[in-house]
Amino acid sequence: MSNEIITDVVIIGGGPVGLFAVFELGLLDLKCHVIDILDRPGGQCAELYPEKPIYDIPGFPMITGQGLTDNLMAQIAPFGPQFHFNRMVTSLTKLDDGSFRLTTDAEEVFVAKVVVIAAGGGSFQPKRPPVEGIEAYEGKSVFYSVRKMDDFRDQDVVIVGGGDSALDWTLNLQPIVRSLTLVHRRDAFKAAPASVNRMKELVMEGKINFLLGQIGKLDGADGQIDHVHLTMDAGDLSIPATRLLPFFGLTMKLGPVADWGLELNDNLISVDTEKFQTSVPGVFAIGDINHYPGKLKLILSGFHEAALMAQAAKSVVAPGERVVFQYTTSSTKLQKKLGVA
Amino acid sequence: MKIHVTDQDGQEHELEGLDGWRTMEVIRDWGLNIKAECGGACSCATCHVYVDQEWFDKLPPPSDDEEDLLYSTLDKKPNSRLSCQILLNEDLDGMRVTLAKSAAKD
Numbered sequence: 510m511s512n513e514i515i516t517d518v519v520i521i522g523g524g525p526v527g528l529f530a531v532f533e534l535g536l537l538d539l540k541c542h543v544i545d546i547l548d549r550p551g552g553q554c555a556e557l558y559p560e561k562p563i564y565d566i567p568g569f570p571m572i573t574g575q576g577l578t579d580n581l582m583a584q585i586a587p588f589g590p591q592f593h594f595n596r597m598v599t600s601l602t603k604l605d606d607g608s609f610r611l612t613t614d615a616e617e618v619f620v621a622k623v624v625v626i627a628a629g630g631g632s633f634q635p636k637r638p639p640v641e642g643i644e645a646y647e648g649k650s651v652f653y654s655v656r657k658m659d660d661f662r663d664q665d666v667v668i669v670g671g672g673d674s675a676l677d678w679t680l681n682l683q684p685i686v687r688s689l690t691l692v693h694r695r696d697a698f699k700a701a702p703a704s705v706n707r708m709k710e711l712v713m714e715g716k717i718n719f720l721l722g723q724i725g726k727l728d729g730a731d732g733q734i735d736h737v738h739l740t741m742d743a744g745d746l747s748i749p750a751t752r753l754l755p756f757f758g759l760t761m762k763l764g765p766v767a768d769w770g771l772e773l774n775d776n777l778i779s780v781d782t783e784k785f786q787t788s789v790p791g792v793f794a795i796g797d798i799n800h801y802p803g804k805l806k807l808i809l810s811g812f813h814e815a816a817l818m819a820q821a822a823k824s825v826v827a828p829g830e831r832v833v834f835q836y837t838t839s840s841t842k843l844q845k846k847l848g849v850a
Numbered sequence: 851m852k853i854h855v856t857d858q859d860g861q862e863h864e865l866e867g868l869d870g871w872r873t874m875e876v877i878r879d880w881g882l883n884i885k886a887e888c889g890g891a892c893s894c895a896t897c898h899v900y901v902d903q904e905w906f907d908k909l910p911p912p913s914d915d916e917e918d919l920l921y922s923t924l925d926k927k928p929n930s931r932l933s934c935q936i937l938l939n940e941d942l943d944g945m946r947v948t949l950a951k952s953a954a955k956d
Contacts, residue, residue: 639924
């Protein structure tokens with residue numbers, strides 16, 4: 510197939526541990542592609558606590574989730590990892606030659622000699638809002654993300670939420686919709702102040718509506734909504750709507766990983782503690798998603814696992830080749846790879 | 851100090867609490883069915899509990915972030931709280947909470 514991406518290693522998950530794996534694999538000359546469901550690197554650090562201080566990263570008395578992500582991105586830059594964001598790996602199969610074929614929900618195909626699963630708590634997926642019967646409308650008139658703006662053209666759109674996703678899509682969709690109503694539970698927003706100000710201007714200009722309230726019931730038929738009921742302090746209201754975009758944050762689900770034939774232990778992937786290899790040789794699991802006796806879900810444990818995994822991964826990619834263990838402090842070879850010698 | 855936690859199956863557990871710990875951490879440490887996926891960052895709502903009224907009234911009020919998250923659950927009640935936001939102290943010795951369905955692991 511012509512659109513296959515062929516590489517040494519595919520890393521599933523671009524959180525801190527997946528990122529550091531690029532470094533350890535890179536020192537051993539292994540090229541990596543990193544696939545993540547989020548739209549940026551950092552995983553939980555970027556999504557759940559970008560501003561939250563972390564106190565147990567060795568050498569950093571305090572660093573934020575975003576700060577750690579930024580530093581790791583700088584640290585791995587010499588190895589030129591290729592990132593593929595906004596996609597989920599949907600299948601993993603072993604080929605006859607021992608390599609692995611992975612497909613994504615963006616319809617890409619990767620062929621890799623080694624697969625490293627660094628998927629943390631699983632893949633981030635949108636939270637379903639507390640609205641009864643909403644499932645019946647999902648994918649037809651209720652969406653949790655905007656894949657094609659054209660689906661919203663000339664529609665009566667209701668957007669729910671107060672974060673960046675809700676505000677960004679309010680601003681982006683406003684020019685093409687027939688009407689747009691932003692609904693949020695309170696008059697305070699987590700989104701960037703500039704977006705909030707722009708939204709307020711649009712309200713003043715009469716181009717969009719803003720309502721303080723919560724969504725309740727949906728009316729419609731055959732997957733197509735026609736009205737959204739709102740519960741508001743000012744009294745309940747039903748507004749005409751043909752598209753609903755609820756942004757209630759993200760939650761983590763193990764997702765397709767569960768179907769790849771790997772031995773699991775309570776929704777975690779069992780690995781050995783020498784190579785951090787799964788029950789399928791050539792597939793490794795590091796960080797929060799793995800399980801072994803004594804496992805601690807710490808970022809620093811994931812870093813250690815990445816280093817040992819990389820040695821084992823090298824012998825899978827280059828069987829028979831002697832892996833020489835070197836230090837970055839003394840090896841000019843490694844320093845060349847890092848671009849400092 | 852002790853806290854009493856009723857799980858999603860109605861089973862009651864008396865747990866040894868520690869001053870300064872988050873209620874979520876105690877519940878997780880004792881292996882009850884709590885997902886607590888964000889680890890106490892007040893950003894996921896998967897440590898949702900109902901606090902018995904007597905104890906609910908003793909808690910500092912929730913932050914706006916906590917309230918937003920509680921409203922994102924399917925099973926919010928007037929005495930809902932996120933257990934990661936309840937810091938234990940001697941005044942809460944004997945507190946009774948019930949794990950919400952929405953706090954259960956998948």
